[in-house]
Structure formats: C-alpha cells, structure tokens
Amino acid sequence: MYSFEPTEEQQMLLDTINRYAVNDLRAQAYDADEAGELPARLIEKGWELGFLQASIPEAYGGFGDRSAVTGVLAAEEFAYGDLAGGLAVLTPGLFATPILLAGSEEQKQKYLPPMVEAEWQPFTAALIEPSFDFDPLDLHTTAVEDGDGYVLNGVKMYVPYASTAEAMIVYARLGDQTQGFIVEKDAPGLKVGERDKTLGVYALPLYRVHLEGVRVAKSDRLGGAEGHEFAPILDASRLAMAAMAIGLSRGAMEYARDYAKERDVFGVKVAQKQAIAFMLAEMATEIEAIRCLLWEAAWMVDSGKPEASKFAYLALTGAADAAMMVTDRAVQVLGGHGYIREFPVERWMRNGRGFAMLNGLVVI
Amino acid sequence: MIEFEIPKPIAMTNNALETVAINMMRPKSRYFDEHEHEIPWDYINFMHMAMRQTGAGSLAPEEKKKKTDEQGKERPRIGYQTLAFMLEMLSWGDTGMYLVTPGGGLGAAAVEAAGSPEQKEKFLARFKGEKPAFGAMAMTEAQAGSDTSAIRATAVLDKETNEWVLNGEKIFVTAGHKALCESDGLVVVWATIDPTAGRAGMRAFVVTGSTPGVQVTKLEHKLGIRASDTASIVLQDARVPFDHILGSAEVIKDPTTKGFKGAMATFDATRPLVSAMAVGVARAALEFLKEKLAEEGVEIRYGLPRTKLTNIEREVIDMEILLRSAWLLVIKAVWMADNRKPNSMEASMSKVRAGDIVTKITQRVVELMGPMGFSRDYLVEKWFRDAKISDIYEGTGQINRLIVARQVLGYSGRELR
C-alpha cells in the first residue's frame, strides 16, 4: 500500500524536533553564523531530544531501532531550523551510525553504550577529500595492509569537530573498496590541520585532517578484520543530506512566502504579483515532489529493496538541485533585502550549495 | 506509516494493461497519428469488453460501501490510485488512443460527482451496455478558456414543457464527436442559468446525441493526440428534460449549491489523473532513450558525483529524478483523494509538475536522439507533440500555478488573480 502519513510516534518526534528547530536552532542561527561558533548549550539541548539515542537498540544502550524513514523526517526538521546547528547535533551520528550499520559486535559494545548514555560528545568521521573529483566510492586516501594492521595515508577535509574529537572513522581506499577505520584522537600520524574556510555553515567547525602513516589494528577496521559493506553507510548519508536539503528549502520557501505577504509594491502586496506568486508555487511544488522521492528512497532502504542505493542517489541529486533552486529564488523574492545578512535567505543560499558535493557530512 | 508498496490488485491489473499497451496501442500509434479523425475501433471494442468484465475504468470511482476483509477490518480505498496507474500505463502505450477509451470520461465523472442517485442510474447505465459509449465535458468556448466564468452558453427553463433550452457554442470538446455521433454517449455541457450571477449561475446539463438542436460542427486538426477527436458543438434551442440539470436549479437563494461544488470537486480528483497521463508519455520517451543507449553500449553509471558523469549520464539521471518525483506527487494526490483528504493543492502541484516534466523530457529526448529524434521512423517525435497538451488542458500550467500559489499564500481568487 501507499501511505504518506508518519506514524504517531514519528509525528511526536517531529513535533519535538520542530519546536527545538524553531525556538532554538533558528533563533540562534544568525549569531552562530556571524560568530563562527555554536553555543555548547544549544547543541546539548538538541542532543537531549534523544533522536540518535532512539535509533540505537537497547542492547547497545539506546532505546529504539534505526529507521531510514524516521531519519529523513527528523533530519528535515533539524535543517529547517538551521543547517549548521543541525549538523552539529547530529555529528556523533557520523561515528555511531556506521558502527551500528557495519561495525563488529565488539565495536558496537565498546563504543555505542558510552556514547549514547553520555552527553553530546565530539565523535566524528572523515570522508570528504580536497579534490575536484571527490567521490566516496573512489577515494584518494589509502589503506594498505601491513602485518597485523593497516596503514592510512591521505588528506581529508570538512571533518566536523576534528580538533576535539575523541575518535573518528576515517574512510580510505583498500584495494578497490571504500572501508572505514576507527582512529582514536592521539593516534600517531593523525594531524588535525587548520579549520576549513567555507562558503556556508560558518558555525560548524570543520577541519583538514592529515593522515601520515597512521597505523590501525585489524580489530579497528570497521566491521572487524573482514571489513564491511560501504553502501549502507553511503545510503544513510545520502538520505540524511537529501532530507536536510529539503528542510532548508522548506525554511527558505516559507520565509519568502511570509515576507512576500507583508511587502508592499505598487499598491499591492508583492505576493499578489504573479511573477512572485508563481515562483513560490514552483518552490513549493519542487519541495513536495522531491520529498516524495526522498521518502520512497528511505522506505526502500528500510524494506531492503535492491534498488535502494540508486534511489538514495537520485533523491540526493534531486534534493541538492531543489535546494539551489529554492534558496536562489527565496533571495530573489526578497530582492535587495535578500542579499543582506540580517535576512536569513542569503545564509540559506550559501548553505544550500553544498549538498551535491559534500556527501558524508551527516550519516543517520 | 509511510510506505510505497504498489497495492497488489494494482500490480496485477498493471501487467494486463501493459500487454494492451504493447500489443494494441504501440503498433497502431503511428497509423492513427497519420490518419487523424479515423477511429481505433479495435482498441475501443477490446477495452469496452474488458472493462465491462472487470468494471474498471470509470474516472470517478463509485461511492461503494467500504469494503472489509475477513476480520472485519476496513480495506483501504485505492480507486483513484488504480485509475492513476491505469492511465499512466495506457498513456505510456499511446495517450491519444487512451483518450478514446470508452466509459464516460470526464462527462461521467461529473454525473457521478454531482448527479442524484436517479440521475446516475439514468445517465450512466449507457456506459455498461452492449456497445461502447463515450462521455465528454464541454466547458470551453471561443471567448472562455481558462476563465470559465466568461462562458456565454445559456440554459433557460421553458415552464410550459418543463424543458431546459440550451443555446451557445462549445469548442475543444474531447471525444465530443464520439459521444454524440459515434455512440449513444453523453456530453455534460456547462451553461449559465443566470448570466448576472457569474459562477453561481453556472450549471452542467446532460446532452445526448438524440437531443434536438445539438450539432457537431467541427473537428480540430492538432499538433498531437490526433487519435482523440476535439469537437465544436453548437447548441441551437437544444431542449433537454428538466432532470438533465446536475445540481440545484436555484441560483440566488443558494449560490453555493452542493451540486456545483461537487462538480468542481471532481476536478480536484481528475486533475491528478491527467498528470498521470503526462507521466506515462514521459516514461515512454525516457525508456526509449535508455533502450537505444543500451543498444549503443552506453551504460548509465548511477552513484557518481556530477563531475565524473558524462553529459548523457547527467541528462538521463536528471530526467529520472524529474519523472519519478512527478509520478510520486501524482500518487500522493490520488492517495489523498482515496482517503478523502482535501487535495486541491497537491492535485494542482501534480499537474504543474507533470506538465513541466513531460514537455521537458520529451523535448530533451528528441534532442538526445540526434537526427533520429527528428525522424518519424520513431515515435519519439510523436510523444514530443503529444506531450504538450498536458500543460494546456484541465487547467494550463499557469492556472495550476495560480491554484498552488493561492493555497501556499492563503489567498482567495480575488487576492491573487
């Protein structure tokens, strides 16, 4: 059967995140963006909503089961508040979710319960690389087998909270596969470089990470000595990224809509001009259509459909385009005011450009 | 719970419909495109027989009692979803031919929505008879297209005979000729019973081929969907019995009669079905392109960043996104209709999206096929022509944008014209 209705439980979670997104994330987004920094209390409050904890089974200290559909619903709401803040709250998921999806029993036991039971802690992951042709399935960073372990070499960028992270998953090419390796903070050869300077998400601390002959034990390869499949992790990232693109777009569309209903031009509200009203109609249609695409992809992942990866890819590609289209028009609806930083649409336009290229900034 | 599993009964019918599309429609597509105004009787007779047996195909699923399964649990309604799948598949076959599928079309849908039980009995029985019959809906006039309130056709009650006397000229009536001249069908004609009352005075009347004073005066020659007849109908003192009015005959006292609103509500339900047809055409074109590429050994590599994709891969991937998202929006709109959720916004969104993507996709595919795209050796050029109508009838792309915008903005028709 088809259904477009979240369960009651999902709806409750959404309402909770939505309140936080509007009252906290959105309210503090401007200051955080200008300061290049998110208040610790803000992140902790988001963490206490318990979204990630609820996607981890009781056996590992959580209180629920992971669902891709719930994940995209939640991620949309976080990004609706603020992308940088949402990504910060979800950063520990960059570490926990791959372990949940692909980790060995030992890795799950070791890492998940203490993470889930504690307050927000900077656990992270390093996937993205500083190259034009960055491709999660064809990395430049290498892992080479060496005796009882592996040696990692390469450069990563946009690693959230790398400077303070307790541990991170580093993705590298091993043979012709992308594999994850758990690297603790003081591993020899792991060097956290400068903070990356970016087009958007100013408030989120992102770092360059250099791997210079970092040794990893076999037991610290994600999934253990046998390794793991990368597709489920990549799908989880694509879906979460796509959902955040939708959330950000929805925020931008609604803001532009409300603004247009207030703004007077030529004796009417600017929203009463078809040139503006039609843009808004198209923005709303785009969001609705791509959200359907995303939900279907998430449902495919949850139902183990073989074509799930393809559809997660299509959803992210579509959502990234949608975010650009919608945020660009949101700025246009505000005219000159859209270009001014006091109005959030310019921030959304900057934040909205990364979705197509930055796979791996979030995994839930 | 959010889910996207095609309901089993739909999946089963879909297979049968695909066979019809492949065997009865595609082989005849070119012929009926090149022989405008000829009638594909083989297809029509076959569909009539098949639909009589299965009861499928009416554009307005009848108000049946809710079905229950063995445990007494209600089974979800899927009537409009079933139709959306059917129309998508048959339009994938040939959307012009789909439009001549017998069974009542928009005319019957209006009767279903606005007629009394007696009227439904009286008017709809003809569609279940021995011979195929067609239904049509005539709103548009030379001076009144998007602006339906500008219609001038009139209906005046002759108190002596208790008949409505209709006068006016309707244009662009899909299947109008088949309804009146080629079968014992009906046309639902919109006319005003009070020219001073604007929309509140507009009513729909059932007119049949045997109605005196009704004449089909013209069949249009078109860019595409040539298998579908587009008729002009002149009404000259055409007389129909009093009970041929759908909804209340009173105007001023009750300007928002249930009948009128009911008929309008049908269009919220039928609009996503027109979107489904558009999606079918778009899918035909995109699948054809992918087949040809595969024959040439071109493989589409999903999962790569854009930087690494070839142009053709990029094009195909982008078109797949457009197609799939448009289709799911259609599904959402009909799912809402089935579940009695107000879907006016989603219905129009689906129409905006489907009209956009079918024109875009067919246009791109013609180009991407190179010189062969321009050739009548293939159906691609035909789909490109067929596609454009989706952005025009059942509300143009602009009219549907207006409807969406009003919903998004919370504006009335007066606040946003």
Ligand SMILES: Cc1cc2nc3c(=O)[nH]c(=O)nc-3n(C[C@H](O)[C@H](O)[C@H](O)COP(=O)(O)OP(=O)(O)OC[C@H]3O[C@@H](n4cnc5c(N)ncnc54)[C@H](O)[C@@H]3O)c2cc1C
């Ligand atoms: C093949 C075919 C089959 C048809 N079948 C039927 C049928 O079965 N029954 C029937 O009743 N009609 C039918 N029609 C008519 C169809 O619904 C109308 O053609 C359509 O609604 C547009 O009306 P119009 O052609 O008068 O264009 P106009 O209304 O004159 O529009 C011209 C242009 O102006 C735009 N426009 C109009 N109003 C606005 C506005 N307020 N804001 C912005 N832009 C606006 C339109 O989008 C369009 O681009 C059919 C038409 C065709 C071509």
